[in-house]
Amino acid sequence: MGYIELNVLNQPVAPRQQGALGIDLGTTHSLAAIWKDGRPQVLRVEGESALVPSVVHFPREGAPVVGQAAREQAIAAPRDTLFSIKRFMGRGLKDVAQELATLPYAATETATGLIQLEVHGRKYTPEQLSALVLRKVHETASRALGETAPTRVVVTVPAYFDDTQRQATRDAARLAGLEVLRIVNEPTAASLAYGLDQRDKGAVVVYDLGGGTFDVTVLSIEEGVFRVLSTAGDTHLGGDDFDAALVALARAEIAAAHGAEVLEDAGCQQALRLACERCKIELSSAPRAEIHLVLPERRVAWRREVSREEFEALVAPLVERTMAACRQALSDAKLPPERIDEVVLVGGSSRIPVVRARVEAFFGRKPHTELNPDEVVALGAAVQAHILVGGKRDVLLLDVTPLSLGVETMGGAVSKIIQRNSTVPCSATEGFTTYADDQTGIDFHIVQGERELASDCRSLGRFKLRGIPPMPAGMAKVGVRFHIDADGVLTVTAKEERSGASASIDVQPMHGLTDAEVEGMLASSFEHAKDDFEARRAADLATEIGTMARAVEKNLNAARAGLDKESLLDLEEALARAKAAALGADARAMQKARDEFERASLPLAALLMNNVAQKALMGRSLDEV
Amino acid sequence: MGARCTTCGAALELPCACTACGALQPLAAERDPWAELGFQPRIDMDEAALRKRLLSASRLVHPDFHGADESMRALAEAHSARLNRAHAVLADEARRADALVGLLGGPDESSSREMPREFLLEVLEWNEALEEARAARAWSGRIALLRDELAARRGAELAAVRGLLDPAPAHGDARLQHVRSRLNAVRYLDRALGELEALRLSATRA
Numbered sequence: 001m002g003y004i005e006l007n008v009l010n011q012p013v014a015p016r017q018q019g020a021l022g023i024d025l026g027t028t029h030s031l032a033a034i035w036k037d038g039r040p041q042v043l044r045v046e047g048e049s050a051l052v053p054s055v056v057h058f059p060r061e062g063a064p065v066v067g068q069a070a071r072e073q074a075i076a077a078p079r080d081t082l083f084s085i086k087r088f089m090g091r092g093l094k095d096v097a098q099e100l101a102t103l104p105y106a107a108t109e110t111a112t113g114l115i116q117l118e119v120h121g122r123k124y125t126p127e128q129l130s131a132l133v134l135r136k137v138h139e140t141a142s143r144a145l146g147e148t149a150p151t152r153v154v155v156t157v158p159a160y161f162d163d164t165q166r167q168a169t170r171d172a173a174r175l176a177g178l179e180v181l182r183i184v185n186e187p188t189a190a191s192l193a194y195g196l197d198q199r200d201k202g203a204v205v206v207y208d209l210g211g212g213t214f215d216v217t218v219l220s221i222e223e224g225v226f227r228v229l230s231t232a233g234d235t236h237l238g239g240d241d242f243d244a245a246l247v248a249l250a251r252a253e254i255a256a257a258h259g260a261e262v263l264e265d266a267g268c269q270q271a272l273r274l275a276c277e278r279c280k281i282e283l284s285s286a287p288r289a290e291i292h293l294v295l296p297e298r299r300v301a302w303r304r305e306v307s308r309e310e311f312e313a314l315v316a317p318l319v320e321r322t323m324a325a326c327r328q329a330l331s332d333a334k335l336p337p338e339r340i341d342e343v344v345l346v347g348g349s350s351r352i353p354v355v356r357a358r359v360e361a362f363f364g365r366k367p368h369t370e371l372n373p374d375e376v377v378a379l380g381a382a383v384q385a386h387i388l389v390g391g392k393r394d395v396l397l398l399d400v401t402p403l404s405l406g407v408e409t410m411g412g413a414v415s416k417i418i419q420r421n422s423t424v425p426c427s428a429t430e431g432f433t434t435y436a437d438d439q440t441g442i443d444f445h446i447v448q449g450e451r452e453l454a455s456d457c458r459s460l461g462r463f464k465l466r467g468i469p470p471m472p473a474g475m476a477k478v479g480v481r482f483h484i485d486a487d488g489v490l491t492v493t494a495k496e497e498r499s500g501a502s503a504s505i506d507v508q509p510m511h512g513l514t515d516a517e518v519e520g521m522l523a524s525s526f527e528h529a530k531d532d533f534e535a536r537r538a539a540d541l542a543t544e545i546g547t548m549a550r551a552v553e554k555n556l557n558a559a560r561a562g563l564d565k566e567s568l569l570d571l572e573e574a575l576a577r578a579k580a581a582a583l584g585a586d587a588r589a590m591q592k593a594r595d596e597f598e599r600a601s602l603p604l605a606a607l608l609m610n611n612v613a614q615k616a617l618m619g620r621s622l623d624e625v
Numbered sequence: 626m627g628a629r630c631t632t633c634g635a636a637l638e639l640p641c642a643c644t645a646c647g648a649l650q651p652l653a654a655e656r657d658p659w660a661e662l663g664f665q666p667r668i669d670m671d672e673a674a675l676r677k678r679l680l681s682a683s684r685l686v687h688p689d690f691h692g693a694d695e696s697m698r699a700l701a702e703a704h705s706a707r708l709n710r711a712h713a714v715l716a717d718e719a720r721r722a723d724a725l726v727g728l729l730g731g732p733d734e735s736s737s738r739e740m741p742r743e744f745l746l747e748v749l750e751w752n753e754a755l756e757e758a759r760a761a762r763a764w765s766g767r768i769a770l771l772r773d774e775l776a777a778r779r780g781a782e783l784a785a786v787r788g789l790l791d792p793a794p795a796h797g798d799a800r801l802q803h804v805r806s807r808l809n810a811v812r813y814l815d816r817a818l819g820e821l822e823a824l825r826l827s828a829t830r831a
Contacts, residue, residue, distance in 0.1 A: 181692065182689075222676070222677075222680060223677075223680055225680045225683065225684070227680070324826070324829070327826055327829060328826055331822055331826060387689055388689060388692055390693075393690065396680075396683060396684055396687055396689060397689070398683060398687075398709075422709065422713065423709040423712070423713070424709070425688065425702045425703075425705045425706040425709065426706050426709050426710060427703070427706040427710070428710075483702065483703075483706060485688070485702055486687075486688045486689065486702065486705075
């Protein structure tokens with residue numbers, strides 16, 4: 001009661017959801033931003049980093065731990081602490097053999113070819129793990145805002161993500177209880193954050209080197225419309241690979257000094273990986289840095305100085321791979337480097353000096369680095385979120401599909417239906433027919449990629465058309481419509497054109513999670529992960545208590561004289577107890593403290609209401625109270 | 626064009642949405658790419674005007690601005706897809722000519738694979754040079770010259786096509802067969818140039 005009545009005083013304690021969050025779900029870290037006071041702003045809790053490490057740790061008992069606390073478990077519990085989840089999104093076992101070779105995880109595959117990581121005998125899909133990260137990001141956003149953050153979100157993905165990876169991202173957000181307004185490509189989002197629409201006309205290149213992926217996008221900006229001309233990239237190239245180059249160097253030397261056995265240990269591997277990452281980061285600001293590996297319990301104390309030149313030589317092949325993608329993107333956009341007006345650097349790894357120098361030399365101009373490369377994607381996602389909830393109509397994004405879409409033909413070749421770099425939404429219709437009399441079904445195989453053979457492309461699924469009316473061979477004409485929506489996600493619909501039987505033709509995808517599976521996961525995440533649910537509830541309660549406490553504290557001094565001593569004491573005690581409870585993690589105790597606090601605030605609410613009523617009678621507006 | 630907005634009754638400039646009141650129009654049968662973008666069919670098109678039309682039409686129909694309601698969003702998706710396809714055809718001179726030949730009742734690529742006779746002799750030579758380039762797997766001055774030659778030839782074929790289609794011949798005119806054979810030549814050149822560009826990119830990588 002008191003809670004609601006305080007609301008009368010223009011204090012929106014239970015805000016209606018009007019805004020939408022922009023979320024950058026990254027390989028190494030994730031974060032949220034929101035449009036506020038006329039600009040996008042990163043949501044950070046005071047005294048904490050805005051970056052939530054995209055790491056999930058499963059303790060033997062109790063709720064999973066996500067973020068910084070999980071990251072700290074990496075060395076002590078390497079097999080129970082999952083990093084780089086994004087690299088597994090929408091992938092099968094054989095796609096990620098390279099990743100699995102360097103990570104100490106137990107992995108299996110579902111019947112539909114999706115990877116699952118196993119911890120303490122329980123299996124988790126990357127979607128479920130990413131959902132945990134997204135929930136943590138949402139919770140952090142709520143704490144930063146001091147109220148429950150909007151559950152409508154724009155989530156970013158690497159531009160070069162294929163259909164299954166995009167679907168997996170969408171499913172992860174659904175599992176986290178979020179409503180996805182749009183999947184936006186990271187480099188495109190970054191260009192929005194830079195406010196480049198302010199310029200009249202121009203060509204822009206966004207070079208995005210993240211933790212696990214690399215994208216380059218060429219855009220043209222004209223009259224506030226951001227039109228992507230081309231995109232190229234590599235979903236297996238990022239800062240992790242730069243770390244790996246140092247790890248390889250260190251492993252060879254440690255094996256020589258301490259024997260190869262020590263390197264077999266998962267904890268040692270994680271410690272070495274983190275030490276190399278630290279060294280890489282230091283080398284961005286210092287000419288020399290050290291890799292320290294000190295593991296007293298394993299009697300390892302190893303250090304090695306690395307000069308920037310040595311590091312640059314090690315990573316040169318990686319940098320060259322990014323430049324090859326730049327050439328490809330320019331070639332597809334039919335623009336030479338000198339026609340590019342602006343270059344924008346995005347992603348933590350774009351801080352590496354040799355990367356900056358190489359990009360500058362290639363395009364012949366100094367790249368933009370004004371915005372924090374770790375935050376720029378989330379900021380752009382917040383701009384797009386603001387557009388989508390109707391707040392901004394002067395900017396429009398026209399993005400492209402990064403990979404060609406095709407159907408496998410009889411000989412195993414690919415017949416392309418939609419070319420790469422086609423502006424989305426886009427659609428195309430392809431005709432299929434039967435090869436036997438009275439055949440009622442047709443199977444076809446959809447692939448994404450640029451290679452000639454279907455087996456070299458990414459399989460999006462074998463689709464089955466069912467319910468074709470019986471006819472002589474070759475008579476049935478089934479028109480299959482492929483539509484890639486603004487999220488870059490494919491939908492397939494079919495229609496038998498001769499008989500007009502459209503409704504009865506059933507298209508069954510055979511890849512990825514079905515809607516039923518997502519629903520099932522949603523249900524089980526609540527049934528079996530009660531701890532998880534409790535943690536969420538505790539976080540929501542803490543937010544609510546914080547909001548109530550601020551409202552009471554703001555009005556308490558003014559109302560002090562009007563309250564009787566007992567009510568005042570009661571309220572002050574309840575306030576202190578609720579604030580203390582909010583610092584803990586026990587949802588039940590929090591609920592109790594919150595309810596008591598609410599009860600104790602009733603006299604204050606009544607008093608304020610009274611004042612409001614009196615002042616209103618005296619002809620004064622509510623705002624003046 | 627006679628059609629009127631189903632919401633405000635204003636004359637429609639585009640089939641997808643009303644420029645007067647902004648209302649999305651119901652999805653009718655798909656028309657030729659010129660009609661979809663509110664142009665008269667012709668081979669000669671101003672690139673900037675075409676681009677500006679795409680941008681202004683996209684502002685009316687893009688799903689970003691029609692997200693509140695599921696069925697409106699689906700309609701916006703379908704209209705946007707049509708606009709994008711129409712623009713992709715019109716922005717590429719060879720595809721534009723191809724569409725115009727089809728619109729004028731000329732032969733399509735699958736019904737006529739004929740190429741100009743003098744061109745076929747050159748093709749034999751080029752095929753040999755391409756085979757050499759494939760085997761070498763490296764970029765060289767000679768391959769660059771071959772590329773320049775093919776690109777110049779492509780320009781010449783397209784100029785001839787433009788001459789044959791401007792002004793547009795009558796429906797079913799015999800000249801359309803000549804256009805077809807020249808477009809088939811362009812198709813060959815595009816494939817060869819695409820292959821050389823891929824070779825250039827992979828050679829720079831190594």
